Every structure is written in structure tokens, then in C-alpha cells.
Amino acid sequence: MxxxxxxxxxxxxxxxxxxxxxxxxxxxxxxxxxxxxxxxxxxxxxxxxxxxxxxxxxxxxxxxxxxxxxxxxxxxPNSIPQEVEILVAAVERNPEKRWKEADFHEIGIHSATARRMFKEIYGMTFVQYARSRRMGLAFKEILTGRKVIDQQFSLGYESPSGFNDAFTKIMGNPPKKTSISIINANIFSTPLGKMISLSDANYLYLLEFLDRRGLEKEIEKLREKHNARILPGNTEINTNLVQQLNLYFTKGLSQFTIPLLKKGTPFQVKVWDILNSIPPGQTLTYQEVAEELGNKNLVRAVGNANGANQISILIPCHRVVNTNGELGGYGGGVERKKYLLNLEQSMGKSQNGLLI
CATH class of the missing domain: 3.40.10.10 (DNA Methylphosphotriester Repair Domain)
Known part of the structure; x- marks a missing residue:
């Protein structure tokens, strides 16, 4: 925006x-x-x-x-192929639909054709288009629903049970178990684009850019793992998060104090702990992270653990680069990774040379 x-x-x-x-x-x-x-x-x-x-x-x-x-x-431009018009119209008839291979066969268009045509015209694949339209509905519900829930709480009603999970229409209901947790979703702007945070009274569960590929699956797995309903709403953790990110982007803060829920395998958590030990303004290579884990052959596994990180910026996977000095991949996009590294390297230094 x-x-x-x-x-x-x-x-x-x-x-x-x-x-x-x-x-x-x-x-x-x-x-x-x-x-x-x-x-x-x-x-x-x-x-x-x-x-x-x-x-x-x-x-x-x-x-x-x-x-x-x-x-x-x-x-x-006006010379849009008929196949594209058919696909756009199909999405609008059911924007919450999650497309499968059989759906393309039903309307007589090959999925590879759809992918190529959309990429050529819009710079994104058809799957990206359909996912963006689908997720946009949930994001809009978060942005508008938050005001309703905040108003409800201000009037003294503490139970959010009357409100719908923002992702139910596109992901279905979370598994029915005896204990259901409530996680609040909030969307806010940063210099690098809008981000979504998922938090409760105790932890930050997720922090991602809205356009991150795979975000839909991340949220779906999180809902299932915690048997959670995700409702629009603010939390004290999110309020502190936004304040600290604002300071970070204006070079006023380099260390965050937000409680994080690191849900992963023991190996992934070890990798994330190493990421958190990298000082702002510095980087490690995937090879160096593997060596810190005691096995130089774990480079690919380190990369996978980096990609599984659901808490952008605060667990700084952007501080890990390729051995040849190239930036390497980043879930939020390489340009954002470059921005974050440049930002941290330009932060002020104290007299002893440490970042403040």
C-alpha cells in the first residue's frame, strides 16, 4: 500500500x-x-x-x-486471453474456494496454462491470485472485526464466543476437542508492508508479512496444533510488539522483549536460538550455524529450520546468508532481507562499538 x-x-x-x-x-x-x-x-x-x-x-x-x-x-491491458477471464470469473463466484487440480479440469483449462498466463500478465501465478483473494477476505474480517470486538470488551462483555474465527470459511473449523484456545489476530503497517501477528495474553505465536508465500498453511497448522479459534482483536503483547517494531524501524531499538512461543522440533528450536544470538548488524552463514550445532553437514537442515520460522524479524532469520556472501532466500522476499540488514548495519554504535 x-x-x-x-x-x-x-x-x-x-x-x-x-x-x-x-x-x-x-x-x-x-x-x-x-x-x-x-x-x-x-x-x-x-x-x-x-x-x-x-x-x-x-x-x-x-x-x-x-x-x-x-x-x-x-x-x-484489454487483450486478456479468454482463459484468464474465465478463471477470474470463477474465483469471484466462490472467492473462498481452495483450488485443486480437478477444478481446472472441470472448466477445461490446464493448471499449467493458468499459471503461465497469470504470471505473464499480473506477475503472479493463478494460485497466488486465488490465495490472495481468499486470504484478503480473512484479513478484511480481522481489520473490521477487531473494532467490533474491542467495542464489545469496552462495554464489559468478556466472552468472544459469539464471534467467528476469521479463517473458518477458507480453512474450516479447527478440530473439536475439549479445550479450545483463543488467539487474537492483528494487522498493522510497517515500512516494508503490512504484517499480521497472532498472540494471546502470554505469547506471540506468529509474525509474518501478509504476502508471504505459505502463510495460509502456517496459520492452518497453527490453528490445528493449538485447537485455536483465531479472532480479530488486540492484546497487550501485540501493542508492545507494534511499539517496539516502530522503534526498530526508526533505529531506536535493536533488541526485542516480546515473549515468543517457539513451537518446533528440538532441532528447529536450537537453530532459532542461534539466530537470536546473532547481534544486530552482523550475519552468520548457513555453514557457520551448522558448525555451531556441531555438524558442518547440516547446512540444508539449517535452511529448512530457517524457513520454518514463523516469527519474522524477532527471530532474525534474515541474519543468515550464503557462504559465498550472497543474501540467500527469505520468506518475506530478498528485498526485505536486504532492507533489514542495511537497517541494522546503519544503527548507531556506542563508544565500545556495540549496537545500541
């Missing part, structure tokens, strides 16, 4: 003027209607405060917006 006020005003003027030069440059999310549009959409123009602007369709979908039927923002 675009946060720069100058750029937002530029895009809003283009939207009002229906400037064709901006078609494909940005997507405008309209809060009052829940749709996202191209600059040249002929619909009545919303007020400035009712607009959000995105540089990609995926961002708009993850924010919970659906494509406008009047300007068809996903049909840019």
Missing part, C-alpha cells in the same frame, strides 16, 4: 481525472464499496479519505478488495 502522502495525492488526481497514463501503474482501493479500480474507471469518484492505493493487484487483493466490475482492473 502507498503511504507517501505526495504519491497518494498524485494518484488520487489521476483517478479523478481518469488519466489513462496511470492505468496499470496503480490500483485504487475504494473503502466504501470494497472494490479496487484502474485510474480510468468511470464510476463516481470517492472522497480522498476513502481511497487506498496499491502498486500491484496482489496487494489490493490481500487488503480485502475485489475487482471492480465496471472497469475490470484485472483485464489490463
Amino acid at each position: 502507498i503511504n507517501c502522502e505526495k504519491k497518494k495525492k498524485e494518484f488520487y488526481k489521476a483517478l479523478v481525472d481518469k488519466n489513462p497514463q496511470y492505468d496499470g501503474i496503480f490500483f485504487a482501493g475504494i473503502k466504501t464499496t470494497g472494490v479496487f479500480c484502474h485510474a480510468t474507471c468511470t464510476a463516481r469518484k470517492p472522497k480522498y479519505e476513502n481511497c487506498e492505493f496499491f502498486l500491484s493487484a496482489e496487494e489490493a487483493l490481500l487488503a480485502g478488495y475485489r475487482p471492480c466490475k465496471r472497469c475490470n482492473p484485472l483485464f489490463y
Whole structure:
């Protein structure tokens, strides 16, 4: 989402003027209607405060917006293959659907064809598109539902049992057991994009970027493992998390004090503990982490443990790089990894050379 006020005003003027030069440059999310549009959409123009602007369709979908039927923002440029139109229409008929191979056969389109066409036109595969649309519905429920639950609590009603799990429609109900836990979901903005946190009164369970690949499966496994209902709502842990992240991104904090729930295998937890021991501004290679574990041949296993980390930034998997000096992979994307490393390396140093 675009946060720069100058750029937002530029895009809003283009939207009002229906400037064709901006078609494909940005997507405008309209809060009052829940749709996202191209600059040249002929619909009545919303007020400035009712607009959000995105540089990609995926961002708009993850924010919970659906494509406008009047300007068809996903049909840019106009020469969209018929297969793409069929697939977009199919998603809109059932946006919560989780697509399987049989679903493609049913409408007569090969999944590989869908993947290639969407990648060429939108820079994301069809599976990414469908997942973003699906997850955007849950994220929107979190963003809007949080206000309702906060209001309920302020009026003295303490039980959240009357509210639906934000992910029930796309993942089904968690397993029925005698003990059900409540985990609260919150979405907030950072300089690197929106993030979602899952926490209760005691621990932070998950912190991820909304567009992270595999996020849906991470949340699904978490719900099953803890037999949890995930409800919109804030917690003291999340409030502290947002405050500390704001300080971190403005170079005012390099060590976090948030209680983390590290749920993994004994090996994964050992890897994560080593990550937490890497000082901000420094890095280790996958090889060096393996050697600290006592076996230089565990490089691949270390990489897998890194990828299984569900608490971004606070468990700093971004501080692990390839032996040849290249950054290597990162669940939030290599550009974010580069940003975080540069941020930490530029933090102020005390007289003894330690990061503060």
C-alpha cells in the first residue's frame, strides 16, 4: 500500500481525472464499496479519505478488495486471453474456494496454462491470485472485526464466543476437542508492508508479512496444533510488539522483549536460538550455524529450520546468508532481507562499538 502522502495525492488526481497514463501503474482501493479500480474507471469518484492505493493487484487483493466490475482492473491491458477471464470469473463466484487440480479440469483449462498466463500478465501465478483473494477476505474480517470486538470488551462483555474465527470459511473449523484456545489476530503497517501477528495474553505465536508465500498453511497448522479459534482483536503483547517494531524501524531499538512461543522440533528450536544470538548488524552463514550445532553437514537442515520460522524479524532469520556472501532466500522476499540488514548495519554504535 502507498503511504507517501505526495504519491497518494498524485494518484488520487489521476483517478479523478481518469488519466489513462496511470492505468496499470496503480490500483485504487475504494473503502466504501470494497472494490479496487484502474485510474480510468468511470464510476463516481470517492472522497480522498476513502481511497487506498496499491502498486500491484496482489496487494489490493490481500487488503480485502475485489475487482471492480465496471472497469475490470484485472483485464489490463484489454487483450486478456479468454482463459484468464474465465478463471477470474470463477474465483469471484466462490472467492473462498481452495483450488485443486480437478477444478481446472472441470472448466477445461490446464493448471499449467493458468499459471503461465497469470504470471505473464499480473506477475503472479493463478494460485497466488486465488490465495490472495481468499486470504484478503480473512484479513478484511480481522481489520473490521477487531473494532467490533474491542467495542464489545469496552462495554464489559468478556466472552468472544459469539464471534467467528476469521479463517473458518477458507480453512474450516479447527478440530473439536475439549479445550479450545483463543488467539487474537492483528494487522498493522510497517515500512516494508503490512504484517499480521497472532498472540494471546502470554505469547506471540506468529509474525509474518501478509504476502508471504505459505502463510495460509502456517496459520492452518497453527490453528490445528493449538485447537485455536483465531479472532480479530488486540492484546497487550501485540501493542508492545507494534511499539517496539516502530522503534526498530526508526533505529531506536535493536533488541526485542516480546515473549515468543517457539513451537518446533528440538532441532528447529536450537537453530532459532542461534539466530537470536546473532547481534544486530552482523550475519552468520548457513555453514557457520551448522558448525555451531556441531555438524558442518547440516547446512540444508539449517535452511529448512530457517524457513520454518514463523516469527519474522524477532527471530532474525534474515541474519543468515550464503557462504559465498550472497543474501540467500527469505520468506518475506530478498528485498526485505536486504532492507533489514542495511537497517541494522546503519544503527548507531556506542563508544565500545556495540549496537545500541
